[in-house]
Amino acid sequence: MINYIWSGLMLISLVTALFTGKLEIVTNAAMEGASEAVSMSLSLLGMICLWTGIMKIAQDSGTIDIFARTMRPVTKLLFPRLPENCEACDAIVMNMVANIFGMANAATPLGLKAMKELSRLNKSAVASHEMCMFVVINTASLQLIPSTVIALRHGAKNPFEIIVPVWIVSLLSIMAGAGAARLFSLRE
DSSP, rough: OHHHHHHHHHHHHHHHHHHHHHHHHHHHHHHHHHHHHHOOOOOOOOHHHHHHHHHHHHHHTTHHHHHHHHHHHHHHHHHHTTTTOOOHHHHHHHHHHHHHOOOHHHHHHHHHHHHHHHHHHHOSSSOOOOHHHHHHHHHHHHSSHHHHHHHHHTTTGGGGGHHHHHHHHHHHHHHHHHHHHHHHTTTT
16 A cells, blocks of 8 residues: 555656656756665665674674673563573674664664564464564663764754653653553463
8 A cells, every 4th residue: 555655656746847847856856865875875784784793793702691691680571481591582682782882773683683583483473472572672772872863963052961861761662662562461
C-alpha cells in the first residue's frame, strides 16, 4: 500500500512540475538529492566500519566480557528466558554498550546481529518476548553522551544543556516500554 502512496505522490509532483514549468528544478533537486545520498552513505559506511572495528577489538580484548558481567543482572532481569552466556546475550550487551556510549552507527549492526541471534533461538514465526523487549530497549537507547542530538544543536548557545533532559526522557521511555513489554509477556 505504501508503494502506491509514494508512487502517487511522485506522479503528482512530476505532473505539477510539468504544468507549472518547473520540471528542470525538480530534475536538479532529484540529482542533487541522489548525490547527497551517495555521499552520506559513504560517510555512514566509514563510521560503521570504524565503530564495528572498535567493538570487535573490545570483544577480542575481553572488554565486552567485563561489560557483560557487569550488565548480567540487568540482562537477566530484562531477558529471563535467554540462556546464560549465549551469543544473543553477548550481542544484546554489545548493542546496549554501543548505545550507552552514543555510538549509534556501531549499535545498528550490533542490533541486527542481536536480533538475528534472538531469531535463531526463537522457534516460532511470531516475534518472541525477548525480541520485543530488545526492540524496546534498542529504540529507547539510553545514552551517556547523546552525540547526535548535540551535533544537531551545533549552532545553539549551549548544545550540551540537552544531556540531562535526554537522560530523564530516555530512562522514562525505557521504563515505560520495558514495563509494557514485561506486562504483555506475563499475560501469556
